[in-house]
Amino acid sequence: MVQLLNDRRDIQFVLYEQLCIESLTKDSKYSDLNRKTFDLVISEAKALAIKELLPASIEGDVQGCSFENGKVTVPAVFHSVYKLIVEGEWIALSDDLDVGGQGMPQIIKMVVDELFQGANTCLALSMGLTHGAGKLIEIYGTEEQKKLYLKKVYSGEWTGTMALTEAGAGSEVGELEASAKKNPDGTYSITGNKVFITQAENNLTENIINPVLARIEGSPKGTRGISLFLVPKYLVNEDGSLGERNDIECTGIEEKIGIHGSPTCSMAMGSKGNCIGTLLGKENEGLKSMFHMMNEARLFVAMQGLGLSSTAYLYALNYARERFQGKHITKLRESDAKQVPLIEHPDIKRMLMMMKSSIEGLRSLNYYVGLCIDQVGLEATSQEEKKRLNGLIALLIPICKAHTTERGFELCNMAIQIYGGAGACREYPVEQLLRDIKIATIYEGTTGIQAMDLLGRKIGMNKGRVFQDFIEEINKTVITAENQSSISVLARQFKKALDKFKKTALNIGQAAASQQIQEAFSQAYPFCEVSGDISIAWMLLWRASVASFKLDKILGKADEEKRAEKIAKNKDAAFYNSQIQTAQYFINSVIPKTMGMMDAINNLDSAVVNITDAGFGGK
């Protein structure tokens, strides 16, 4: 089983053939890097993922976390693997060298995220949160805070968290009750309770650094009066050694449907009146700082969706090849017909194709956002181009987060379905993937919140300019594809969907700013799903366009029969050909449904708005 996680060919296709990321190395920022370095990093990540993270994930699911007297124990099997992660300096892979990072582009980090998330989502999550805490310190920390914490967090010597959520507030962060009182020495005394805080207590590292949201006494109500504090488990002396135990205590952990190896902690701060934090960033700007991290966090959760569903696909594909069951559909009436492998049954192929097309499209889409982030950071990028790129990123993040996790959940469920009864059993690996991926549609903003963000803030951003830029990017692909004989029909088919998508966005966007605001927002989720599928189709067409050029080169002017022969024999030709088929499947078998969904959105039906509480029954 552990030989899996092997989509290397596809990852390389996206990096070097579709997105041509080698161009990044032409910029002075990345001039020391080249394709070889990238490949080396990916190879090492893959080896670590397969040999260490994946087996630990399966064992960690069984072992789980435990809580006793304020102490949290993570799966025993995680300790040695976490040590390898620290030693390999994987946590700050894409951060600058001078702050302790490895200086890789974001897109390379995303490849590694996909591999690690797909292998062991609990440990990947641990890394991601630690990195996020480090990033907050890097951006908002004083020199003192950086000196005390940054390298130890970026290295993973200390783990980090993100402590926003409270039981009474949930997604409505502005309602939080945690409070902070300034002490004479400039530190703050924090009081309050947080829930659902990943690894805020754990036995992986000796210290834990918690960025905590709280309201300074006297600050405004709501989101405008929230500040960010750094609250370590152990206070840190000036020489970097550990000082007193801070008054932040774990009061319990959740039993959850999945990610059993990741402790989800309830935390009490200041119950002895002595929880010390230091202000991170400016007073009352805590939420702004946190939101600065949201893009990173949301993209990271998208990679969780991608990694887990990619693993599910590879397992299911393997099982479908090895498991013989049932006669071929064309031989049902032949009593001597032999059983064929599952992969030869049309309905199994449909599921595999849905998985393949969705995963590949979403891989391209997420990596594309990573590339945009990298391009923003290049020396040579103009201010105007940065603005355009940041707009695209802002628009695509909710789509990536929502659609990769929601579709990913469906795909993990499909993997179970391919396994049949075995899929529901813990003896096989896929049911864990479904349980582990579930939380991804909830944390860092539920899908509903992503959909509201897309409709309420993003599609109208810069007076619609951002959305227009998005459509223009897609159009580039369509125009190229329309001129390639092997895919021009597909391109024209997709163009119809794109036109409808533009109209739908305009329509729902206008409704959201009108008396029909409630009807519009009741369609926010379907619109987000539509945006996701249009984006997948775009990426698949782009892939097919690249593949078609390459395939023509390999095949030359061979006739139909010879083409088929070459495709059967030449591994690259088979790969490129399958890219065209994948786009064909998605555009002909999935996009028509998306078209129907747009009709539903455009109906802006009022039943959901008008039904009363009593109308829902149940009382």
Place this chain on the structure above:
Amino acid sequence: MVQLLNDRRDIQFVLYEQLCIESLTKDSKYSDLNRKTFDLVISEAKALAIKELLPASIEGDVQGCSFENGKVTVPAVFHSVYKLIVEGEWIALSDDLDVGGQGMPQIIKMVVDELFQGANTCLALSMGLTHGAGKLIEIYGTEEQKKLYLKKVYSGEWTGTMALTEAGAGSEVGELEASAKKNPDGTYSITGNKVFITQAENNLTENIINPVLARIEGSPKGTRGISLFLVPKYLVNEDGSLGERNDIECTGIEEKIGIHGSPTCSMAMGSKGNCIGTLLGKENEGLKSMFHMMNEARLFVAMQGLGLSSTAYLYALNYARERFQGKHITKLRESDAKQVPLIEHPDIKRMLMMMKSSIEGLRSLNYYVGLCIDQVGLEATSQEEKKRLNGLIALLIPICKAHTTERGFELCNMAIQIYGGAGACREYPVEQLLRDIKIATIYEGTTGIQAMDLLGRKIGMNKGRVFQDFIEEINKTVITAENQSSISVLARQFKKALDKFKKTALNIGQAAASQQIQEAFSQAYPFCEVSGDISIAWMLLWRASVASFKLDKILGKADEEKRAEKIAKNKDAAFYNSQIQTAQYFINSVIPKTMGMMDAINNLDSAVVNITDAGFGGK
């Protein structure tokens, strides 16, 4: 929490207002029954479900089953509840009085199934399998077999199973390897292994009766050489007392994603050469007998999907009413705006509406099939009408099984989404429902198999006459609704979908019988989903049609304003009005997507067929 399971109003609406089941009591078969009896049975079932089954389900999930030395222990909390089930004589509720049944119509049993499944799917499953074993004995048993086993199984004093599956055969039952050798005394010695057999070993009852599929030595290969045997855990003496322990042993149980309280057993028969079974029915007709039970079993699993998702809906609805979070969408910019309950957010309402509409549509659809089964059994029903009804039942069973369980899984997932982070925690009840419902899309024939049955056997049945009967039934509803002013627009909207559905069925049916057989079967699953949504829309329109008549009666000729006032005050008016809104939602917001899916089906795209094994990658 346990005050839930309260869709009594909706259940009564379906039984007495939509399907008018009181008409059954006009037939001599049910002349002793009346609405009061039905209501009494349902009330008692509900009380048992809420007070006993539901709390035991939550505890049973934690306790789980255990296996040691061939013995299986079910959750301790199940024993007293199972005893109440036996005492209440719930297992053979719809069987004839003279065989130990309660003589209720099938549709009343389905209501009880829904309540029990929704409360405790593990115990309901136990009852269902016991009943299934009893039914086989009733239909195919010799007088001797009936005397020895029937009453004890129908009462639940002994549990029963259904032992088909083998590790090497799975869904391809014809490949099974279990064998039977006739003994001089007329019994058979059975040898073989079975997997995934629910409760084939358990400590609920002192004896367990296993109908087992095996091949008599010398019988033909494949499905035509399979016979059915009755293999009890303890042999039964002529006086009904227990004899020797039979040579059928449990070798292990599965750890599964859900239904932790239901033991899924691997069984070894004849490992000591002494497993005795008696032939049930005729030689080599075992599969035919088993398939006779399939309709019952599949409808029963559909009720699992319905019961669990209905419970999920009621929990989510309750949570959405009680949990205050976030400002109302129309007041986002008002800094003083208070938090509102979740149910006031458009996206939450969308999810609740999707749950409500699907569940109510599927409730009507499944109960409708139950009513058809009852009508077949009436004294007054003509042979011709029986044929028509049996056709409808055969056509609808795969739709009911596939769509109720698949949609049900989605709905349980939606319930988690409504709870947010809490939904993923075991402290709240909905994550268990998702885990418990998963198996329903797999056992008794996966969704893929249901879809193949629908496309390959059912839509062309009797030269398409059955499908035509189905459409005619739907048309009756459309014609009535077209003449009701409040819903005529909806009726016309739905009619378009129905027309497209007819064409799509013809198209895919013809393709399935042509060279395009593989393309057609790669669309079998989407076609089954489309059939399900068309059926739901039909049922919702039918409900709206009934509700509209009733609403007009209540409201009289009141003007717009007075209507609204009356609807707000009168509970019945609110219920009927919500029925119209529910149909409106589904036809305007879901059916357009179904229309798009039909376009995709009609494309009959070949990419899925043409992609090669290598094209799927992963090697």
